[in-house]
Amino acid sequence: MDDHHASIDGVRVDLRHWIGGERIASARTFADVSPIDEQEIARVAAGGATEVDAAVAAARAAFPAWRALPVAERSAILHRVADGIEARLEDLATVETRDNGSLLRSHRRGVMPRVALNFRAFADYAEKQLGHPDLSVRGHRERITYDPAGVVAIITPWNAPLMLATWRIGPALAAGNTVVVKPPEWAPLTASLLADIMHAAGVPAGVFNVVQGTGAEAGTPLTAHPGINRLAFTGSVPTAGVIARAAAPNIVPLSFELGGKSPLLVFADADLELAVGIAVEQFDNAGQVCLKAARMLVHSSIADEFTNRLVERTAQLTQGDPRDEATDQSALIARRHFEQVSGFVDRALADRARALIGGGPNTELGGLYYRPTVLVDVKPGAEILTEEVFGPVVTVETFDDEDDAVARANDTRFGLAATVVTTDRTRAERVSHALNAGTVWVNCFFVRDLEAPFGGNGKSGIGREGGAWSFDFYCDVKNSVFSPNGWQQHG
Missing domain, CATH: 3.40.309.10 (Aldehyde Dehydrogenase; Chain A, domain 2)
Known part of the structure; x- marks a missing residue:
C-alpha cells in the first residue's frame, strides 16, 4: 500500500481528506488504533484550519447549484447513495468493526442497513415535508417554504460513527444543504468510504466534504468557522460546552445529542x-x-x-x-x-x-x-x-x-x-x-421510526431531529404572504 491508503482486513481505504470532490493530503497524520488488539491500522491525514477553510469554501461554492436542484432530483441522488451503501455493506461493516471494535454481525444485520435507510427515508420524506400546502387568511395567500440553511457542520462520535453521521447527513443533504463532516479521530475510516460512495452516486463536488483530525486541531476551527450555518454534534457534555462557546459569536443554531444516565x-x-x-x-x-x-x-x-x-x-x-x-x-x-x-x-x-x-x-x-x-x-x-x-x-x-x-x-x-x-x-x-x-x-427497547423526534432533555442535548424536526433544523422556514390586490394585468 502507498502512504495514502491502508488495507483494513482486505478493504482498501483512502486516508486523505475529501474536499471539493478531490482527495487532499496533509503534511501531518495521526495514528488510528484498533481496540481489538491495540494495533495501529492506519496513519490518517490530520487536518487543521487550512483544510477546514478549504472544505467550507468548497461547500459554500457548491451550495447554490445543489439548492437549486428540484427536490426529486436530490432525492434520486440520495437513493443512489443508499444503493452504493448496500452494495458495499460488507466493506463498511468490515472496516467499522476493525476501527471501533463493534460487532461485525451487528453491522451486517442492523447498523449498515440503517445507514442506507438514513438516506432513503429522508430522501422520500423531503418530497413530502418540503412541499407545504398554502394557507389563506383574509383573502391573502401564505406560502410556507423550507429554504436550506447553507453549510452544515457535522461532528460525529466513535461509538457508531457511520450510522450517527448519516442520521444527520441524510436530512441535511435532502433539504438542499451542503455538508462538512469531521469524523471521530478514534474511528474515522468509514467516513472516507462514504466519500467514495457519494462520488460514485453522482453527488456533485463540494456538496459532501470530510476533514479528518483531532477535536482540538480540526473540530475547533470547524465549530468556530463563520462560513457554517448549522452545527450538529453527538458526544459528551464537556465537549458540547466547548463547541457552544466556539459557535456562539456566529449565532449558529446547534443540535446536540449528548450523554445519558437512563x-x-x-x-x-x-x-x-x-x-x-x-x-x-x-x-x-x-x-x-x-x-x-x-x-x-x-x-x-x-x-x-x-x-x-x-x-x-x-x-x-x-x-x-x-x-x-x-x-x-x-x-x-x-x-x-x-x-x-x-x-x-x-x-x-x-x-x-x-x-x-x-x-x-x-x-x-x-x-x-x-x-x-x-x-x-x-x-x-x-x-x-x-x-x-x-x-x-x-x-x-x-x-x-x-x-x-x-x-x-x-x-x-x-x-x-x-x-x-x-x-x-x-x-x-x-x-x-x-x-x-x-x-x-x-416493554421494549431501541425501537423508533425515523420520522419520530429524537433528542434529550437537560444535559442530554439541545433540540430534536427526525422527520419534520430534522427539516425544521436544517432549513430556514419562510412565510411569504401574497395580497389579492395591487397586481398588474399581463397578457
Whole structure:
C-alpha cells in the first residue's frame, strides 16, 4: 500500500481528506488504533484550519447549484447513495468493526442497513415535508417554504460513527444543504468510504466534504468557522460546552445529542423474562451506547429474582474478537476510555458497592476488554449513579412504590431516555408521562421510526431531529404572504 491508503482486513481505504470532490493530503497524520488488539491500522491525514477553510469554501461554492436542484432530483441522488451503501455493506461493516471494535454481525444485520435507510427515508420524506400546502387568511395567500440553511457542520462520535453521521447527513443533504463532516479521530475510516460512495452516486463536488483530525486541531476551527450555518454534534457534555462557546459569536443554531444516565424501571407485575432480556441488551457495544439504561430500578418484591436472572444471563455473554460470529461483547474503544471506565467501577467498589459479576478487566483477553458488570449496594448519590460511565456497567437499585421509582428515575441531570416494564397499561401511561426523558420505551427497547423526534432533555442535548424536526433544523422556514390586490394585468 502507498502512504495514502491502508488495507483494513482486505478493504482498501483512502486516508486523505475529501474536499471539493478531490482527495487532499496533509503534511501531518495521526495514528488510528484498533481496540481489538491495540494495533495501529492506519496513519490518517490530520487536518487543521487550512483544510477546514478549504472544505467550507468548497461547500459554500457548491451550495447554490445543489439548492437549486428540484427536490426529486436530490432525492434520486440520495437513493443512489443508499444503493452504493448496500452494495458495499460488507466493506463498511468490515472496516467499522476493525476501527471501533463493534460487532461485525451487528453491522451486517442492523447498523449498515440503517445507514442506507438514513438516506432513503429522508430522501422520500423531503418530497413530502418540503412541499407545504398554502394557507389563506383574509383573502391573502401564505406560502410556507423550507429554504436550506447553507453549510452544515457535522461532528460525529466513535461509538457508531457511520450510522450517527448519516442520521444527520441524510436530512441535511435532502433539504438542499451542503455538508462538512469531521469524523471521530478514534474511528474515522468509514467516513472516507462514504466519500467514495457519494462520488460514485453522482453527488456533485463540494456538496459532501470530510476533514479528518483531532477535536482540538480540526473540530475547533470547524465549530468556530463563520462560513457554517448549522452545527450538529453527538458526544459528551464537556465537549458540547466547548463547541457552544466556539459557535456562539456566529449565532449558529446547534443540535446536540449528548450523554445519558437512563433508568430501566421494572415493576412488580413485569414480565421478568422480558425485563431481563432488555437489561442484558444494555451490554451491547460494550455498553458504549448513549441510550443505554445504566440505572436499573426494580421493585423490591422481585429484585432478588430479577438480579439473579440478570447475573445468570450476563454470565452467558461471550467476550472476544468482534469479527467472530459468536462474540456478544468486544473491547472498549481506547486505552484512555478503558481507564475511565475502570476508574468509575474501582471507586464504586471502594465505596462498598458490590459487583455480582464482572467488576474488572477480562484478564484472559487482556487489552481493552472489560467484563460486563452488575453493581448493587450502591450508596444514594454515588458517582456511579450520577455520571455517565459509557461502558459495560449497570447498577441495580430497589424501590417500594411508583412515586419513589419515578422520583429516583428523574433524579439526574440527564434526560435522554427511559424504559418501563409493566403489564399494567394504566401505570405505563402514567409513568411514561411523568418521566423526564426525550424517549420512553414501554416493554421494549431501541425501537423508533425515523420520522419520530429524537433528542434529550437537560444535559442530554439541545433540540430534536427526525422527520419534520430534522427539516425544521436544517432549513430556514419562510412565510411569504401574497395580497389579492395591487397586481398588474399581463397578457
